[in-house]
Amino acid sequence: MINGTKIKVEHLNLHIGKEHILKDINLVIPEKQLTVILGPSGCGKTTLLKSFNRLTDLNPDVKISGHIFNGDEDILHPKTEITQLRKKMGLLSQSPYPLPMSIFDNITYGLKISGRRKKKFLIRRVENYLRQVSLWEEVKDRLKDPASALSIGQQQRLCLARGLAVDPEIILADEPTSALDPVSSKDIEEMFLKLKQRYTIVVVTHILRQARRIADYVIFMYLGEVIEHGPAEQIFEHPQHEMTKAYLKGAYN
Amino acid sequence: MNWKVLSIKSIRFFKVGRILKDKLHSSWMFVSFIIVLLLPFLLGIGLFLKSNLIIKEESLLQLLFSSQWHPMKGEFGFLPFIISSLWVTVLSILICGPICLFSAIHLTHYAKRGMLKIMHPVIDILAGIPSVIYGVWGIILIVPFISRLGASLGHPNSGYTILTGAIVLSVMIIPFILNILIEVINTVPQELEEASLSLGATKWETIKKVILKKSFPGIISAFGLGISRAFGETIAVLMVVGNVVKIPKGVFQPGYPLPSLIANNYGEMLSIPMYDSALMFAALILFVVVTAFNIGSRYLIIYSERRI
Missing domain, CATH: 1.20.5 (Single alpha-helices involved in coiled-coils or other helix-helix interfaces)
Structure with missing residues (x-):
């Protein structure tokens, strides 16, 4: 089932202050598939995700070593151009954080930053991406309204559209449904299944059932270590490691 | 039972x-x-x-827009005082506004975290210094400086000017504005910053377009509070501003703000008929302006919160 490799992590270690958060992580993330990083809360899933687009840089106490390759490019190399890198990775956070501006401006924010300012182009893009997340019909008459006026579920879809608008290669999602109601959660999951034909998607979750529903590839983490990773069927049907088996039985939940 | x-x-x-x-x-x-x-x-x-007495005696328009201040003759025109107050307040905000905003941004987003811990006591100390000390500091340092500066720019003066008052005032209100600004900017969730960065924005773009925008209502209320304080601050300004009843034509001229008028004359000149009422009228102007300002900035806060 595995085609190409999109991201390759080698000997990744991450400390925050004196705490060893990520311990010698080695793994691959397959291209144009949906990878789930699974594990109990506090095992370093989110930190791993954020080191992919170097949001870990925001915390000055973080010390990071090892390599994360996106193709040939080492993401952690100090000379990597960080805004270009981040543009390749759309981020969807736990609860939606729409930018403090209108619905329209939320989508065009990334585009305008990269210098696309032609009004016609922007209008087309906004419609296109809002359609992709099935939000267009709901908001087409109030694009100038502040994004904060939308419901939480709509906001999360807007955030997804905003991320897609900068044309990323990878979508990073950090427990993207944890703040949403069941219907909105289902919307997001279905969108991921649609989007994985064109994007590499990495979803962090601690919800086993969600992982079973959407994953092509699974990375199981526990206390900062990758315990096991492999194609979804293999992990779910024939887990090799005792800890994985226990988690799948619900021992840690 | x-x-x-x-x-x-x-x-x-x-x-x-x-x-x-x-x-x-x-x-x-x-x-x-x-x-x-x-x-x-x-x-x-x-x-x-x-102040009803004087309002009945002379028209409100006369009181507010006449520059004739001759209490012995019964002429009370408050324009010089009002203009002086406006000059000093606006100038002080212009001086300390950028300083406060930029240092707040620096402290919250560029400086090491330890700096904030050092800064907080410094701000508290600045806020706690009695205003008379700021006045003395103004007389010792700022007055001679302004006198020399004015002379070199072709505006010879005594050093007791509008600009002197504004500088002293701006230093006094820095801690109040800065304190709120730091608080306000810090409450912007980090996830919002991450969202902007992950769309390819640089740090400065994120600060300008997202963080400052998100904290805009708070920034307004910080400056609103600063302006209210500046408008009513008395002693320190009184000590350095010159207290000459004349409409100031430039920053190197002396002024006579409303609070100084009240503080200088209340209890002394009350034998003059109507003077008591005139000073109460000055206080009423202060009260109305500060209240109106508060209401105005509150409205602006609500309005801008709705837009984000």
């Missing part, structure tokens, strides 16, 4: 006691709240009644 009935009765009584206590306590709180609510109204009404 049946024990069961008795116990039910006592339970009822006990319950009534608790409900009574509950009502009593909530009414206490209501009374305190009403007192706080009424205070500004009482103040306003008091000032109005006291």
Whole structure:
């Protein structure tokens, strides 16, 4: 089932202050598939995700070593151009954080930053991406309204559209449904299944059932270590490691 | 008597006691709240009644827009004082505004975290210094500096000028504005910053377009508070601003703000007819302007919060 490799992590270690958060992580993330990083809360899933687009840089106490390759490019190399890198990775956070501006401006924010300012182009893009997340019909008459006026579920879809608008290669999602109601959660999951034909998607979750529903590839983490990773069927049907088996039985939940 | 009935009765009584206590306590709180609510109204009404005498005697327009200030002749034109107050306030905000905003951004987003811990006591100390000390500092340092600066720019002056007052004032209100600004900018969630960065924005773009925008209502309220304080600050300004009754034509000229007028003359010149009422009128102007300003900035806050 595995085609190409999109991201390759080698000997990744991450400390925050004196705490060893990520311990010698080695793994691959397959291209144009949906990878789930699974594990109990506090095992370093989110930190791993954020080191992919170097949001870990925001915390000055973080010390990071090892390599994360996106193709040939080492993401952690100090000379990597960080805004270009981040543009390749759309981020969807736990609860939606729409930018403090209108619905329209939320989508065009990334585009305008990269210098696309032609009004016609922007209008087309906004419609296109809002359609992709099935939000267009709901908001087409109030694009100038502040994004904060939308419901939480709509906001999360807007955030997804905003991320897609900068044309990323990878979508990073950090427990993207944890703040949403069941219907909105289902919307997001279905969108991921649609989007994985064109994007590499990495979803962090601690919800086993969600992982079973959407994953092509699974990375199981526990206390900062990758315990096991492999194609979804293999992990779910024939887990090799005792800890994985226990988690799948619900021992840690 | 049946024990069961008795116990039910006592339970009822006990319950009534608790409900009574509950009502009593909530009414206490209501009374305190009403007192706080009424205070500004009482103040306003008091000032109005006291200054009513002069408002009746001369027209309001005359009082506000005449620059003739001859209390002995019964002429009370407040324009020089109003203009002086505006000059000093606006100038002080212009001086300290950028300083406060940029240092708040630096402290919250560029400086090491330890700096904030050092800065907080510094800000508290600045805020706690009595204003008379700022006045003395102004006389010793700023007055000669302004005198020399003015002379070199072709505006010879005594050093006791509008600009001197504004500089002293701006230093005094920095801690108040800065404190709120730091608080406000820090409350912008980090996830919002991450969202902007992950769309390819640089740090400065994120600060300008997202963080400052998100904290805009808070920034307004910080400066609103600063302006209100500046407009009413008395002693320090009085000591350095020159106190000459004339409409100032430039920053190197002396001025005479409203608070100084009241502080300098109340209790001394009251033998002059109407003077008492005139000073009360000055206080009323201060009160109305500060109140209007508060209401205005509150409205702006609500309006801009709705837009984000």
